[in-house]
Each structure stands twice: as structure tokens, then as C-alpha cells.
Amino acid sequence: MLYYTMLFLAFLYFKIARVYKKEEKSNLNMNIQNTLVFIAIVALLVYGFTHKTWYTVLLASYLFLILASLMVSAVQVGVFIEGKPFVKLSHLYKFLAPIGMLLWFSDVYLWGI
Secondary structure (H helix, E strand, O other): OHHHHHHHHHHHHHHHHHHHHHHOOOOHHHHHHHHHHHHHHHHHHHHHHHHOOHHHHHHHHHHHHHHHHHHHHHHHHOOEEOOEEOOOHHHHHHOHHHHHHHHHHHHHHHHOO
């Protein structure tokens, strides 16, 4: 279950980072963080293909990619309650570092390092 949760968070991180790259000016810290999380995501996918069935990993990846895309798109369009946005993109940007750290720690846990 941890693997599939982290797989969803990996796709969510990817989508939020993609929106951040398009809307904000990229800096060195963000590039380094994205590189480290990319390594963690690759390690997560390698773990999935070596320890899970390949078709389950592909199906879950496809569904999580769609789910993460829809969630980020809904935040971009905006959900308004009484004229104020419910969740702003700046709130999502604040979650990039904790999600990346969680991905790294889960990779270490899953691989047993």
C-alpha cells in the first residue's frame, strides 16, 4: 500500500512542479530539488517493476497520472467559496519539499537501505 501511495504522490509532485516551472521563475534550489525527486521517482518505478507485477504498475501509474492531472487542473481553474479561492496554487507550491522528502524516505524504506 505504501508503494501505491508514494506512486500517487510522485505523479502529484510531477504535476505541481510542472505548473511551478511554467508560472514561476525557476531557481537553482528548485532545479536541485526536482533532480533529487526525479531520482527518487525513478527508484520508485524500478522498485515497482522488480517487486510488483508490471501490468499493475502500469495501470496504477496511468490512473494516478490522470487523477493528479485532474486535481492540479481543478486548483488552477479554481474552486471558489464565497468569492475566495478554496485552494491557491501557492498552497500547492509549499507542499513540494515535504512531498519530495516523503518520496525519498519511502524509497529508502521500500528498498530496505
